[in-house]
Amino acid sequence: MADVTHALGVRAKAGPRGARPKPLFSRRNIMVYGTLGLVSLYYLLPLWVMVVTSLKGMPEIRLGNVFAPPVEITFQPWVKAWAEACTGLNCDGLSRGFFNSVRILIPSVICSIAVASVSGYALSMWKFRGSEVFFTILMIGAFVPYQIMIYPIVILLRELGLYGGLWGLVLVHTVFGLPILTLLFRNYFATVPEELFKAARVDGAGFWAIFFKIMMPMSLPIFVVALILQVTGIWNDFLFGVIYTKPDLYPMTVQLNNIVNSVQGVKEYNVNMAATLLTGLVPLTIYFISGKLFVRGIAAGAVKG
Amino acid sequence: MTQRPTRLFRNASSKLALVPMITITLVVFVGCTLWTVLYSFTKSKSLPRLDFNGLDNYARLWKTSRWLVSIENIAIYGVLSMVLSLTLGFLLAALLDQKIRFEDTFRTILLYPFALSFIVTGLVWQWILNPDFGVQHVVRGLGFTSFEFDPLYNPEIVIYGILIAGLWQGTGLIMCIMLAGLRGIDEDIWKAARVDGIPMWKTYLYVVIPMMRPVFITAIVLIAAGIVKVYDLVVAQTSGGPGIASEVPAKYVYDYMFRGQNLGQGFAASTMMMLCVVIVLIPWAYLEFGGKKRG
Amino acid sequence: MHSIQVKDLSLNFGAVSVLKTLNLDVAEGEFIVLLGPSGCGKSTLLNCLAGLLDISDGEIWIKGKNVTWAEPSERGIGMVFQSYALYPQMTVRGNLTFGLKNAKMPKDEIDKRVARAAEILQIGPLLDRKPGALSGGQRQRVAIGRALVRDVDVFLFDEPLSNLDAKLRSELRVEIKRLHSRLKNTMVYVTHDQIEALTLADRIAVMRSGIIQQLDAPQVIYNRPANLFVAGFIGSPSMNFLHGATVDGGRAFDLNGLTLSLDGYEGGAVGARPKAILGLRPEHLTIVAEAEAGRTIPAVVELDEPMGADSLVWLKAGGVQVSVRVPVERRMAAGTAVHLRVDIPKASLFDAGTENRI
Numbered sequence: 001m002a003d004v005t006h007a008l009g010v011r012a013k014a015g016p017r018g019a020r021p022k023p024l025f026s027r028r029n030i031m032v033y034g035t036l037g038l039v040s041l042y043y044l045l046p047l048w049v050m051v052v053t054s055l056k057g058m059p060e061i062r063l064g065n066v067f068a069p070p071v072e073i074t075f076q077p078w079v080k081a082w083a084e085a086c087t088g089l090n091c092d093g094l095s096r097g098f099f100n101s102v103r104i105l106i107p108s109v110i111c112s113i114a115v116a117s118v119s120g121y122a123l124s125m126w127k128f129r130g131s132e133v134f135f136t137i138l139m140i141g142a143f144v145p146y147q148i149m150i151y152p153i154v155i156l157l158r159e160l161g162l163y164g165g166l167w168g169l170v171l172v173h174t175v176f177g178l179p180i181l182t183l184l185f186r187n188y189f190a191t192v193p194e195e196l197f198k199a200a201r202v203d204g205a206g207f208w209a210i211f212f213k214i215m216m217p218m219s220l221p222i223f224v225v226a227l228i229l230q231v232t233g234i235w236n237d238f239l240f241g242v243i244y245t246k247p248d249l250y251p252m253t254v255q256l257n258n259i260v261n262s263v264q265g266v267k268e269y270n271v272n273m274a275a276t277l278l279t280g281l282v283p284l285t286i287y288f289i290s291g292k293l294f295v296r297g298i299a300a301g302a303v304k305g
Numbered sequence: 306m307t308q309r310p311t312r313l314f315r316n317a318s319s320k321l322a323l324v325p326m327i328t329i330t331l332v333v334f335v336g337c338t339l340w341t342v343l344y345s346f347t348k349s350k351s352l353p354r355l356d357f358n359g360l361d362n363y364a365r366l367w368k369t370s371r372w373l374v375s376i377e378n379i380a381i382y383g384v385l386s387m388v389l390s391l392t393l394g395f396l397l398a399a400l401l402d403q404k405i406r407f408e409d410t411f412r413t414i415l416l417y418p419f420a421l422s423f424i425v426t427g428l429v430w431q432w433i434l435n436p437d438f439g440v441q442h443v444v445r446g447l448g449f450t451s452f453e454f455d456p457l458y459n460p461e462i463v464i465y466g467i468l469i470a471g472l473w474q475g476t477g478l479i480m481c482i483m484l485a486g487l488r489g490i491d492e493d494i495w496k497a498a499r500v501d502g503i504p505m506w507k508t509y510l511y512v513v514i515p516m517m518r519p520v521f522i523t524a525i526v527l528i529a530a531g532i533v534k535v536y537d538l539v540v541a542q543t544s545g546g547p548g549i550a551s552e553v554p555a556k557y558v559y560d561y562m563f564r565g566q567n568l569g570q571g572f573a574a575s576t577m578m579m580l581c582v583v584i585v586l587i588p589w590a591y592l593e594f595g596g597k598k599r600g
Numbered sequence: 601m602h603s604i605q606v607k608d609l610s611l612n613f614g615a616v617s618v619l620k621t622l623n624l625d626v627a628e629g630e631f632i633v634l635l636g637p638s639g640c641g642k643s644t645l646l647n648c649l650a651g652l653l654d655i656s657d658g659e660i661w662i663k664g665k666n667v668t669w670a671e672p673s674e675r676g677i678g679m680v681f682q683s684y685a686l687y688p689q690m691t692v693r694g695n696l697t698f699g700l701k702n703a704k705m706p707k708d709e710i711d712k713r714v715a716r717a718a719e720i721l722q723i724g725p726l727l728d729r730k731p732g733a734l735s736g737g738q739r740q741r742v743a744i745g746r747a748l749v750r751d752v753d754v755f756l757f758d759e760p761l762s763n764l765d766a767k768l769r770s771e772l773r774v775e776i777k778r779l780h781s782r783l784k785n786t787m788v789y790v791t792h793d794q795i796e797a798l799t800l801a802d803r804i805a806v807m808r809s810g811i812i813q814q815l816d817a818p819q820v821i822y823n824r825p826a827n828l829f830v831a832g833f834i835g836s837p838s839m840n841f842l843h844g845a846t847v848d849g850g851r852a853f854d855l856n857g858l859t860l861s862l863d864g865y866e867g868g869a870v871g872a873r874p875k876a877i878l879g880l881r882p883e884h885l886t887i888v889a890e891a892e893a894g895r896t897i898p899a900v901v902e903l904d905e906p907m908g909a910d911s912l913v914w915l916k917a918g919g920v921q922v923s924v925r926v927p928v929e930r931r932m933a934a935g936t937a938v939h940l941r942v943d944i945p946k947a948s949l950f951d952a953g954t955e956n957r958i
Contacts, residue, residue, distance in 0.1 A: 032403050039397065040414045046429045046473065047417075053432065065443040066433060119326035126319030134327050141334030143526070143586055145533050147558040147575040151353075151568065152337035175329050182326065195685035195758075198652050199746070203699030204673030207318035213698070217689040236422030238537040243563065253424045257541050260428050269432060280425040287420035288413070295416065295481055315654070 054078060054274035061269050077270035081278055085271055087258040088247060094275050096248075097255030101235060101282075104251055107170045109230045112177035113223065119178070120185025121211050125197050135186070142179030150243055157244065164246045172240050177233065181226055188222040189215060221293070228290050232283040252279050338579065345572035353568055362573035372574065375552040378464045382553070383532040385468055386475070390528050391521070393472070394479030399509065401480070402487045412484070416477035423474065427541025430470035431457060457543055460550030467535075467542055467551060474538075475531060479524050486520030487513070522592060529585045533578055554578050602661070603628040603754060603786035604649065609658035611641075611648060611810075618644050619810040621658070626788065628753075631780055633797040634790045636807035637833065642790045645807070646756050649788060650679050663753055673699065675754075678747025682759040684739040686731035692742050693727045696749050710749075717748040720779070737768045744779070757789040761796065773799060794834055798822065806830045823946065824866075828955040831879050831948055837912065840885070840922045842878040842897075843952065846870050852894070853878050853949075855918050861894035864945040867958055875952035882912065882925040884943040887932070896939040901932045915940070 049066050054077050056070040064071075083093040090096060123135050153172060154163060162168035192215065200210045216223075241251040250258070256279045260272045287294055345363075348356045366372050397415060401408055418426065433439045436455035444452045456466025490513060498508040514521070536555035543551045554574060562571035604626040611619040619641050626632050634642035647653040649660060651672035659668045667675045686695050693714060700710045718724040721741045731739055740760060747755050760776070761769045777800055780787055791797055797804050798818045805815045806829075814826035825831035831839045844855040846862070850870030853860040855878070862870060888896060899917035906928055913924045913932050917940060924940065932938075949958040 032400055036411050043414050049433055050429050066439050115325050118322045122319045122322045126316055134330050138330045143530050145578045147555055148341045148579045149337040151562050152340040175333050193683050195681040195683050199685040202672045202679045204702035214687055232420055238424050253422050257424050276425050276428045280421045283420040
């Protein structure tokens with residue numbers, strides 16, 4: 001009886017030193033692990049399908065089913081996806097999009113984090129009359145659909161001579177990354193004890209000295225969080241890439257979509273899946289390497305907001 | 306310095322440092338929004354021009370079947386993804402919160418789709434749901450020859466096909482937020498409930514969930530913001546097809562602005578989108594900020 | 601010469617007035633404690649002195665210089681904070697030298713000053729550690745060192761001992777006092793702890809609602825509180841207040857028909873006042889068995905609290921609760937009827953209307 005109440009009624013909230021729930025095959029355990037196992041299978045399925053499809057030849061795909069592992073493993077689809085697949089007139093595969101994405105990513109990440117971290121710092125530690133008003137407007141801006149701003153931005157970029165180029169897109173990513181990143185940095189710097197800031201001022205440090213010598217070194221984790229957030233966000237962007245760049249500068253996501261959804265020629269599903277996997281590889285790698293920081297990043301960006 | 310400095314130049318560096326942020330806020334977030342709203346009342350076609358035609362664009366918009374389909378789709382997608390994301394996200398979080406082994410592994414598996422773009426998500430589900438090779442084909446191969454499941458080719462249910470992909474991508478995030486919320490609950494609450502002999506499901510329903518109100522609000526706002534922006538997923542998975550069966554407002558806006566040469570329609574549609582968000586945002590702001598004053 | 605002069609300082613946050621035309625002169629080498637309940641403006645005043653808050657009106661002079669609008673680092677002050685506020689990513693040496701490096705001081709001068717501070721505070725072995733590896737007491741020593749290396753005339757302390765446990769607190773209190781007698785510079789020290797105030801200060805400024813209530817030597821503050829607030833705030837347990845009237849031309853105190861002679865009261869002309877308050881510290885009452893005309897009031901014991909060195913007896917006298925400090929050996933049973941002899945020369949009389957001392 002005690003066992004049943006233990007199994008059903010209570011989470012055994014013991015600390016790390018505490019005993020694990022004793023019976024390994026209790027009803028509760030079978031339910032919990034069974035459900036989680038099934039859900040995990042469902043979540044992993046698409047990844048599995050992507051991998052196996054990309055390793056099959058087309059004849060095997062036409063005969064077999066999508067879930068079956070490949071009989072004959074071939075890397076030809078990967079080679080083709082990377083170097084030979086065609087979009088429009090270019091037939092140099094996804095590699096072009098990959099390098100475009102890298103060229104877009106690096107300056108965008110640097111610019112957006114630079115602007116946002118300084119803004120967040122100024123907003124949390126050097127408040128002045130009216131600064132909160134701008135911050136509130138910025139936060140509202142984070143929720144307004146991009147669609148309402150995209151066209152006037154085209155005009156602005158054209159006036160600046162940046163439309164269709166790399167730096168125009170960098171600017172757009174900086175602008176749209178600003179609300180969430182500023183919030184992230186502002187909230188983080190707000191947790192830094194005010195007395196530390198006061199001590200630095202008594203020590204004669206000014207705005208920039210406090211930022212570079214005191215705040216930045218002690219907030220590396222939040223910079224990493226911002227980095228993860230921006231790298232995945234910018235890498236995965238489709239809308240801005242398709243609007244603000246020209247075809248030979250298209251980022252990887254746009255090029256991927258053009259390859260897979262092109263209406264010309266015979267559909268090569270294995271090449272498509274290889275291309276899809278290739279595109280997903282960068283954020284997936286970051287996700288698996290960063291682990292808990294990724295979770296912390298979205299939790300910090302989301303829950304505190 | 307013995308003179309009182311002018312207010313404007315006190316801490317000048319900090320104000321200078323905020324110039325980019327303030328410029329962006331005013332020019333893009335305020336300026337561009339107002340620009341679009343203003344031009345939504347004009348006869349702009351392939352080029353924007355200030356030739357007002359009142360509410361004509363809106364009148365036409367609400368007579369366009371493609372827009373009506375888009376609205377219907379986003380309503381179905383929105384309601385279902387809101388309800389399902391919250392329910393599944395919470396249930397999964399509660400399961401993961403049972404002091405289980407391999408918690409990190411399970412969490413990693415449930416969250417990884419969130420790292421992937423909507424384009425990748427859309428394309429992989431397009432493949433899985435392909436009737437000739439995917440789920441339908443496999444199930445028929447098992448002997449159920451009359452089995453039919455081809456959401457991406459059936460206008461009646463295509464939006465559910467997109468929903469499956471959207472949930473797969475986004476539920477992990479909601480689960481993570483819920484899990485953070487559950488972890489934030491004082492363990493003494495569980496002890497107290499245990500001492501009082503309250504069953505676990507009742508504790509969740511009557512004690513824990515009400516305590517997690519702010520977390521739920523955050524999750525709702527995030528899901529809502531995501532719903533309005535749904536675009537890439539549809540583009541990748543169905544391109545709006547079959548026919549116009551899976552069109553969504555964001556795609557309508559893009560197509561009319563950049564393909565259809567009908568800017569007025571695009572502006573009106575995007576203004577409608579913003580209105581929807583404002584309708585969601587105001588109650589939220591009231592709950593978040595108005596509520597605190599009372600408490 | 602004045603070390604610090606505060607002239608008509610006011611500070612408003614919007615419509616809220618935090619400091620109200622405040623004046624304060626601090627002599628050179630003086631140890632001033634700003635004491636008061638939370639929200640009284642004592643920390644705010646210190647932050648104004650440091651230049652961390654912009655004041656609304658008035659002037660601040662330090663060492664004969666008007667520093668009202670000077671940057672904190674240009675005021676010739678050092679500051680020690682409650683949370684230590686050490687830079688976590690720097691070593692102790694880095695913490696000590698950060699300000700000096702900002703001032704572009706030559707390296708050998710920096711080294712000399714760090715060595716001196718390390719010697720005075722005995723933190724030499726800690727110089728290459730990071731703050732995270734230090735105990736609370738060590739951290740506060742480093743924080744004091746950071747003020748010390750600046751070689752300034754004025755030290756500002758913002759509740760420096762509040763984050764420490766009781767034992768460490770009394771140790772560091774002694775150390776700060778020793779530091780002051782060695783360095784002989786001006787110190788302004790904010791605390792809500794009256795023991796710290798009474799033990800450290802040359803003069804205490806008791807504050808309430810942005811106004812200095814009384815500025816005087818500790819024993820004056822304790823024995824001759826200027827008003828009811830100061831009398832009630834200083835001393836633990838707090839002063840007993842008996843409400844009554846002064847009669848007989850101010851020669852006696854009438855407590856519900858019971859008359860106490862005011863012979864020997866040290867104060868101004870008392871005069872006859874229909875509403876007055878007699879303030880008596882617990883140690884200025886003695887429990888006696890027999891009534892003495894004009895010198896005692898009857899009381900009933902309610903409970904006693906042994907406190908180690910002595911014990912506190914709580915009684916009911918004249919309808920109010922009264923505490924009396926007695927030698928520990930005397931246990932009093934509840935319900936015992938006794939009399940309290942009043943030490944009038946040490947008592948304080950207040951006007952019930954103005955709440956000021958008579």
